[in-house]
Amino acid sequence: MNTNALIRPAWTPATIALMVLGFMVFWPLGLAMLAYIIWGDRLESFKTEVNRSTDNFFSTFRGCTRGPAFRETSGNVAFDEWRDKEIDRLNEERRKLDEARAEFDAHMRDLRMARDREEFENFMAARRRKSDDGDKPTSVPEFG
Template sequence: MNTAFATASTSVLGRAEAWLDARGKGAWIAATVAGFIVFWPVGLALLAYMIWSKRMFSGKCASRGASKFRNTPFKSSGNRAFDAYKAETLRRLKEEQDSFESFLERLREAKDKAEFDQFMEDRAKRPATDADADSDRPAPNATTQA
């Protein structure tokens, strides 16, 4: 009898698992939330099972995310004319990016130079500091003899 119960239980759990897998990660999350609402140990067990079986980090959602990287700019489309056009466009865009980056670098250098020049002008205009004035005075502990 124990074997019959285990087989029936496994098949029910197996079918439930397959049903949830067919509906994706959202169904697993909904089942976990429902488990927490109905009886918290059930929700906790589902959460532990999802983490242990790596369902949280794989499945349909993970394969959708990986598909973003399948169409890289260097993948051939199979059409030589289009691939040549794409390569030329990418080369032109790379040149434009390089020239823009050098333009930005020149702008930064010009801005830095202007800021430094402004600092030097402000420094030349400001009056002598107290440190310069103090150097002319005798030290407070110095004794003078007449």
């Protein structure tokens, strides 16, 4: 995936053009693009939360069919206990992996914000240099 996408939740020329075009074609499209520009950076965390909520919701159903009370028994109590412990251990590992993924997503979001901040600061520094070099005091002609 391209990490420097044109259509990202920021005030880029492409997103502004899409917003204006959206307002010209059908105003709710322009409004949706404006909302994406303003609140689009929150979509990743929203998507993660929705996925986590649906996973938790459906895991309750999986628990009903595969829970300790409803699991098929092999006929061997020792094996069933070992299998239950392994399943619990794997569920714990899955939880740790999900937490690590969430931490990595937050880290990547922070890196994107830092990159954007650095690009903006470079732009402002170049702009200041340009204005310092180009704006020499000149005499203003008087009219009147």
